[in-house]
Structures are given as structure tokens and as C-alpha cells.
Amino acid sequence: MTQDQDSPFRASARRTLHLEQQAIDALATKLCADFDRACELILACQGRVVVTGMGKSGHIAGKIAATLASTGTPAFFVHPGEASHGDLGMITPGDVVLALSNSGETSEVTALLPLLKRMGIPLISMTGRSASTLARHADAHLDAGVEREACPLDLAPTSSTTAALALGDALAVALLEARGFTAEDFALSHPGGSLGRRLLLKVSDLMHLGDRLPSIPLGSPLRDALLEITRKGLGFTCVVDELGLLVGVYTDGDLRRTLDQYGDLRTLKVDDVMTQPGKRIAPDILAAEAVRVMEDNRITALAVVDDEGRPIGALHMHDLLSSGVI
Known part of the structure; x- marks a missing residue:
């Protein structure tokens, strides 16, 4: 044969x-x-x-x-x-x-x-x-x-x-x-499985709040951004203006690019090197959608903003992994 x-x-x-x-x-x-x-x-x-x-x-x-x-x-x-x-x-x-x-x-x-x-x-x-x-x-x-x-x-x-x-x-x-x-109806009868987690969990269920939210004011020295990233441990920080609105983010990836472009970081302000306006997501969006946004943009964290654009939380890929959404 x-x-x-x-x-x-x-x-x-x-x-x-x-x-x-x-x-x-x-x-x-x-x-x-x-x-x-x-x-x-x-x-x-x-x-x-x-x-x-x-x-x-x-x-x-x-x-x-x-x-x-x-x-x-x-x-x-x-x-x-x-x-x-x-x-x-x-x-x-x-x-x-x-x-x-x-x-x-x-x-x-x-x-x-x-x-x-x-x-x-x-x-x-x-x-x-x-x-x-x-x-x-x-x-x-x-x-x-x-x-x-x-x-x-x-x-x-x-x-x-x-x-x-x-x-x-x-x-x-x-x-x-x-x-x-609907898919949401289906998830309600499967709350214990991975499908239920994907279809029921929202960004607001997983995001970091309050003191866990990394944030610095516009105009801050770059050193403050690095300290905030280190303290909060999410790999990025939000940058907000005087009204508390999100105007940009500074990430671990931005730091690598900054090191390539600038010799002396001590005189830099976060305004000079932040990513504008920064990727963001609403709290009532499904966590599974947040996964897609991160994958499409090759990032590992997102700022969560309210209807007016004020940061109210932060979401990291690790949160999505530990929750079973991915």
C-alpha cells in the first residue's frame, strides 16, 4: 500500500x-x-x-x-x-x-x-x-x-x-x-465558562481604579513620568491637562524611543515625548473588545476614560489574561 x-x-x-x-x-x-x-x-x-x-x-x-x-x-x-x-x-x-x-x-x-x-x-x-x-x-x-x-x-x-x-x-x-x-443572552446561560467571561465581562470590571491609576499633569518632568510608571507597574502613565482631560500617554515603549533620540533626559518634559492623544477605551466596552484594540495597536495597556475624556481607570493585558478573557 x-x-x-x-x-x-x-x-x-x-x-x-x-x-x-x-x-x-x-x-x-x-x-x-x-x-x-x-x-x-x-x-x-x-x-x-x-x-x-x-x-x-x-x-x-x-x-x-x-x-x-x-x-x-x-x-x-x-x-x-x-x-x-x-x-x-x-x-x-x-x-x-x-x-x-x-x-x-x-x-x-x-x-x-x-x-x-x-x-x-x-x-x-x-x-x-x-x-x-x-x-x-x-x-x-x-x-x-x-x-x-x-x-x-x-x-x-x-x-x-x-x-x-x-x-x-x-x-x-x-x-x-x-x-x-443575542450573544449576550447566550453568555447569561454560560456565566461559568470562558465564553461567558468573554461576553459578559466589561472593561469596568477589570480596570485599575483610584491610586492604582497612573497619571501625571501635563508639563511634568520626564523623571516624574518614569517614577509613576514604576510605582503603578502598568507599563504606562496617563498625561492630563489642567481640566483633568487625557491629552497623551507615556509608555515603556516611548521610553525606549526617547533613549534612542535624546542624549540627556534630565531636561525633557513628558509633553516633548508622550504619545498623543493616546489609545483609550470606554468603561462599558466588553473586555474582549479591549483585547482586539490592544492587539490591533500592538500595545499592552489602555487608559479608560469617561464620556468627557477624563481618565477613570487603566487596563493591562495581564488583567485580561488572569480573568480568562484570553
Whole structure:
């Protein structure tokens, strides 16, 4: 076997991926008014979306419930076998049930039909057979049927579970867009992760305040700027005029350039060598945006100013690193 030839393992993997890709591609042609009806039922839902399914369909149902919940649609998974033994009490009027079954005949799932009808709870089914019991008794049916499984025996749920998962994602995204769900909304349900930190933390949450803010008056000797940079340890100092407005900054990088250009630093004032007007940012800007500003300008610190341009804080790249924003 040459290096360019597929091994039997890779050849098998390519066949599987190709068959599952075909299954997903075919879903687009099966979308119909029932998909719209399913979205409308969920958007009108006053409670939660209860997702259920047995076996492999149950695993997919759990993931769909998690995706819905994290994208603005309150949802949770209920095991259909446990539902018949008490967990049905978790389903309340005002909820919508999304039931998954490739065959549409899974006994644990179809056993719930009379109870759901009696409670007046809308049912959305996702099956591989539109003529199945579950599909026929649903208020909206999502067709997730596939021509064949990727399993060479055409037995193990492979293409069918992939198609159901993709259709669940399509449903979640359609609902997300209909609700006008934003990145900030997403972050509110993920506050503990790095994504939440990126989308929730603002500059004001991380900036140095009060005595930690490096600042000197316009006209100060350069020596004072160097002392302030050393004392505050942020690699720069703000330079303010008589009104307290930011007119420039002096940084470690400016010091290196000053040493290259001037022989005697003792007579210099900060006005002569500061960077004007200096990069700045507002306190209500997302910390992730501050990262972009620093990277674009190849700097490691920013002055934080109020609406009038007065420095009220300082932000360093180390603050962004330690907070997990980057």
C-alpha cells in the first residue's frame, strides 16, 4: 500500500462520513409546513419544551434539550420509561413535548400519547417514518428519515441519529433567530465558562481604579513620568491637562524611543515625548473588545476614560489574561 492509498480503516471512515453527509443533505428537501408549525408551537409555549426518546434517540434528545435551553428555549429531557412511572408529573400544562423515535413505534414513547392528549399538551414528533403511530398523532411531524444507516449492516443507528441531531440543531437555530437571541443572552446561560467571561465581562470590571491609576499633569518632568510608571507597574502613565482631560500617554515603549533620540533626559518634559492623544477605551466596552484594540495597536495597556475624556481607570493585558478573557 502506497502512502497515498487509503487504509481499510480510512476507507471505512470515508464511507461513513459520506453516507451521513448524504443523510443531512436530504433533510433540507424534507422541510415543510410542519417545521413551521413546530416552531410556532414552541414559540407560543408558556412552559418548557420536554424532549424525550429511548436508547440512541434518547441520547440525541438529551443533546437537543441542552441546545434548546442554551439558545433561549427553556427545555429539559425526560426519559420515557421513567415518565410512565412517575416522571410524567414533570410535564405540566403549557409545556410542549418533542418526542424522538426513528421507527415512530417505540412502545415507551407511544405509551405517553393518551396521557399527553388528555392533558392537552402539543406534541411534536421527530421520526424516520411519516406513517408511524407517533408521527400520525403529532401536532407537527419532523421527518428525519434516512435511506440507510452508515453501519454496513444497516442496523446500528448512525446516519439516523446524525440526521436527528442536525434537525434538532436546525430547530434550535430557527427558534434562536425568531427570538432575536443575542450573544449576550447566550453568555447569561454560560456565566461559568470562558465564553461567558468573554461576553459578559466589561472593561469596568477589570480596570485599575483610584491610586492604582497612573497619571501625571501635563508639563511634568520626564523623571516624574518614569517614577509613576514604576510605582503603578502598568507599563504606562496617563498625561492630563489642567481640566483633568487625557491629552497623551507615556509608555515603556516611548521610553525606549526617547533613549534612542535624546542624549540627556534630565531636561525633557513628558509633553516633548508622550504619545498623543493616546489609545483609550470606554468603561462599558466588553473586555474582549479591549483585547482586539490592544492587539490591533500592538500595545499592552489602555487608559479608560469617561464620556468627557477624563481618565477613570487603566487596563493591562495581564488583567485580561488572569480573568480568562484570553
